[in-house]
Amino acid sequence: MELLDCRRLTGPNLLWDRPSVMMDIACAKAEADEMAAGLRAGIVGLHERLGWAAPEFSVKTRVGGLSLAFDGPIDRLYAGIALAEAAWARLTGQATEPLAASLAAIADRAANEANPALLALKARAREQQAPFLWDDDEISIGFGASAQVWPSTRLPTPDAVDWRRPVRIPIALVTGTNGKTTSSRMCARILRAAGHHVGLSSTEGIWIDDLALDEGDYAGPGGARAILRQDKVDAAVLETARGGLLRRGLGVEQADVALITNIAADHLGDFGSRTLAELLEIKWIISRAVVNDGTLVLNADDPLLVEKASDHPGRIAWFSLDENRSDVEFRPEDGYLIRTGTGIHQRLCRINDIPLTLNGAARHNIANALAAAAVCAYLGVDPAAIAAGLTGMQQDDNPGRANLYHLNGVDIFLDFAHNPHAIAATADLTARLPARRRLLAFAQAGDRTDQLLQECSRAAWAHGPDRVIISELAKYARGRAHGEVHGILRAELIRSGCPAEQIVHVETETEALEHAMGWARPGDLLILLVLGEADAVRKRLTQLTQGQ
Numbered sequence: 001m002e003l004l005d006c007r008r009l010t011g012p013n014l015l016w017d018r019p020s021v022m023m024d025i026a027c028a029k030a031e032a033d034e035m036a037a038g039l040r041a042g043i044v045g046l047h048e049r050l051g052w053a054a055p056e057f058s059v060k061t062r063v064g065g066l067s068l069a070f071d072g073p074i075d076r077l078y079a080g081i082a083l084a085e086a087a088w089a090r091l092t093g094q095a096t097e098p099l100a101a102s103l104a105a106i107a108d109r110a111a112n113e114a115n116p117a118l119l120a121l122k123a124r125a126r127e128q129q130a131p132f133l134w135d136d137d138e139i140s141i142g143f144g145a146s147a148q149v150w151p152s153t154r155l156p157t158p159d160a161v162d163w164r165r166p167v168r169i170p171i172a173l174v175t176g177t178n179g180k181t182t183s184s185r186m187c188a189r190i191l192r193a194a195g196h197h198v199g200l201s202s203t204e205g206i207w208i209d210d211l212a213l214d215e216g217d218y219a220g221p222g223g224a225r226a227i228l229r230q231d232k233v234d235a236a237v238l239e240t241a242r243g244g245l246l247r248r249g250l251g252v253e254q255a256d257v258a259l260i261t262n263i264a265a266d267h268l269g270d271f272g273s274r275t276l277a278e279l280l281e282i283k284w285i286i287s288r289a290v291v292n293d294g295t296l297v298l299n300a301d302d303p304l305l306v307e308k309a310s311d312h313p314g315r316i317a318w319f320s321l322d323e324n325r326s327d328v329e330f331r332p333e334d335g336y337l338i339r340t341g342t343g344i345h346q347r348l349c350r351i352n353d354i355p356l357t358l359n360g361a362a363r364h365n366i367a368n369a370l371a372a373a374a375v376c377a378y379l380g381v382d383p384a385a386i387a388a389g390l391t392g393m394q395q396d397d398n399p400g401r402a403n404l405y406h407l408n409g410v411d412i413f414l415d416f417a418h419n420p421h422a423i424a425a426t427a428d429l430t431a432r433l434p435a436r437r438r439l440l441a442f443a444q445a446g447d448r449t450d451q452l453l454q455e456c457s458r459a460a461w462a463h464g465p466d467r468v469i470i471s472e473l474a475k476y477a478r479g480r481a482h483g484e485v486h487g488i489l490r491a492e493l494i495r496s497g498c499p500a501e502q503i504v505h506v507e508t509e510t511e512a513l514e515h516a517m518g519w520a521r522p523g524d525l526l527i528l529l530v531l532g533e534a535d536a537v538r539k540r541l542t543q544l545t546q547g548q
Contacts, residue, residue, distance in 0.1 A: 002026040008077035013249035015058040018071045021080040026065040042087035063274040079110035117155040124158035130166035142166030175240045176261030178422045184239045186372035190389030194381045199227035202239035220244025224251030255289040259297040264421030269449040295378040319370040349387035361432040364425040400534040409522030423459035435525030441512040442529040443471035446480035457492035469512045509533040
């Protein structure tokens, strides 16, 4: 038995919709029920000794253990973590201090954390049905231009707030295994074509229209809050990744549209997402934000999503790449993206007029375009703006995703594909591009399971390369020894039929680019799947192509 993590969840999450303290525990399946019962009793007992009301609990069995959550006031969750850790220590015989000392420390933490003004504002905002966001530093009411923001230590009384001012703005949530960032960017582009000033948070950073506010991974609650508090924003697209959903929960309680692009093997092996079924449950959290008044947009070509959708009581809009799926609202037909339904048959735009589809070769971007069209249609955007947004979006508007460069007769394809599903999509795409010879450069992070690494190698070999470069990615070793990931990838390539002498091992992805350029001849295609040094590789390619 091991306590893997103890953290606070600030929004709707895997177990329920309440802010809470979450404990992830590794244990045998036979131990789970007894462990949960013991923790419940211990946590309730500590609450009683502190004079606090008993919490409510939610427990979920996971592969390899269980997750247990208990609720509490939002200004006492850090103290709740200390209480949970004390309960664990006493249950497992690991306590190192007297109970009285533990209780005193928890009480002190709760006293320092207490913020009655925060609780009062939250309660009044709920009464007024006003948008409310909170974190350690700031509290806000209203979104966009109506947002009123205060430091968490200097909050007004509820009566001092102008409750006529707070309003909501259109919000789209985007998650899935692959296509999240591209679909989010497409949605933002369409909304801008419709006249909105769009806030976008994603794994690449946060933007208002073309203005980058910050770079980095903002596909979690922090990115959502940063966007929704911007006074220039009147519509928001919030990419919502697995990590943020697991660690903190959903950034907003309510949205207008939520998109799940697909469910495929990625990050499997981490506690809570060790199987596709567990990964699906995590991604499905966003459906709760639209269950009452919004729309859930789903991929009809994904069997896991199709099966799961039978449990969703709200409105669903489906998209598919299958032209023959007349039951699907958004699909291709005769070279166009179309929307069909009761009394509706709209041609949105020609597929080949969408630059990111590379004249239809990038089928995964046709799917992303269909998804974005569905999201924006249910945000109230008209067909002309959907077409304008998709056809006006260029390669530079989607950096690092299916980018094609031309240099002295050599074609260079750059993408972020990093799991078997995405790598297979690039194989399908690049097979449609003519080439005399093909080179594939790729790498993998060390936190993937051996099986997932082997699947990535098989998907890589499906590109039919004449040479393969494997980059080391030392920064992403994540506990593996130097060369260990390379060894697994290389061995599986050889088992798949790749001659050993065709495989090259380099330390960095920029080194892989230079090696590839030295190998290439006119008519060749270089396929670069870049994870850790995408910006550096992209900048180098831009320099080379501009200087030719």
